[in-house]
Amino acid sequence: MPSVLLEWNPDLPDPWPGGYGPAVAAVDDGGTFRRRIPLIAGFPPVAGTEVWLVLRGSMRGLRGLVGHGVVVPPGSGDTADAVTVDFDRLLPLGEQVPASLLEEDVPNLPRVDGAASVPSASVPALRRLWSGFLGADPDPLSPAPGTIAAEASGLQRVNAYEHNAEARRLCLAFHGNCCAACGLVPAQRYGPGTEALMQVHHVVPGTDLPADYALDPASDLVPLCPTCHAVAHTRVPVPYTPAEVRGLLAAAPDAASRAVGADAVVVGSLVSAEQQQALDDAARLRGLR
Template sequence: MAALIIPWNPDDQQWDGPYAADVDAARRDGVILQRWTLPAHLASPHRGASQPVAERGMDVWLVILTGPRAGQGLIGHGTLAAVGALEDGPTTPVQIAFDALLPRGDQVALEPLVERVPGVLAAAGRPVVIDGTEETAMRAVWRESFAPETASVDPAPGSLPPAARKRVDVDRFEHDPGLRRAVVAHHGSTCHACGLDFEHKYGLDGGDLVQMHHITPPEYVGADYDVDPLVDLVPLCATCHVVAHSRWPRPYGIGELREMLARSGFLRGTALTDEQLAAESAAARILEASSEPDER
């Protein structure tokens, strides 16, 4: 496996748009696209070259190596989304899909990073490709420093190698941390279908584990749709959430989920335990004895 390290100088105009806003956008939307340029020799293989080259789908690590020492370090992860047409010039345009960005000041410090990934220093002023143990060490450093969103069952971006990942589309409103806070503050942490109260069941931290369910039918979600978190989202436990989305294109409503739960209560074909069998035998003997006529 190979990965690309790109150095970023925040004082230059390399980043397209306000970085601070893109940090929040990456958490909210899942990905931020940025244009970059790579040295031509990194984007096209040369005959007999031993160094790996940048390929679509490989990991990209954003590192600050300039400015004050306290501001340097590993600050973002993404994947190489596209490589432009190869020309005879010194550089090749690429597009990077950043799926995780740290606020400036929260980056992984440079000193411990270099101790485990010495090849980072080779990126001073130019992108470099790393592979082997350094690529593995870079992922480990990031995995130890970047936590996934609360209640997320998905691994943190960059914590797994490309071969172990699959990108899927999700309902952005159900995964927006700002909307989640508003919904929990208004509706509480209780599943609106089965009544499981996460805070009561798992303690104070449990309130953050309930999931958000977007109840607005898909046909009403257009390009100009503006979600109302207090009307369009309700808390559901993970089990009820899966059942709700088991019907497509219109998920089961909260009322329908409650009807399912009301009709349930037993599982056909369930095997009884030895204790249950013994209890049934004892009950049968008691009933049999009570039904026998009194001969006195």
């Protein structure tokens, strides 16, 4: 699907229904903000088109990348002279990706005069810049809008990302159901019925893949257990590789020994009354006592 840069000048009358601030708040709550935009040259009215909102303000500092959205199919009553965009990420004014970073990190971006198409070769760099600027979300396995192509995941209405099940199946058939970082085999550790716990990880970050990339599950994906997968994605925009996660695991015993304090529970230590109470409460909640 195409990607376009859409210009917005906040010095002009506010085109956001209810104001831009409430739109930012609505998106921050995990939703989207729908806005009708008049058709202009360079803005293809194709459902699925990715929209990058670019600020152009006369005030110093109000320039840069401020939002991301997707064109949605027209609904009943929509006119042909406008297009509907669901914005899924909006940054507060003053917190946008600076224009200087766009110019430095994303090659061949066109000059925006209303709207302009993003060259397909520039899209991976744009995603990487956007991802690195946003940083890791509380759930590092839920990609922030704009960090991967829409074709790479399906967004459910509950805001859960569903990955390609067939690609996962082929990856595990080729590599086996063993974590490439820690070596965990769920069925050996936890017993039968736990094979579905294994996840798969992109060897090449999704931010670097062009929209028309054809995924090879055997060479592009590797198995990672849920814990190692989450750890890999705590670094953005380029996640840790399985080898780097293994390095973190190898260094963990020394780090743990330095971090152990008087209140830490380790093998052979006495459990405090508060810690024992917490264990008892958890057991009762699980119905074990």
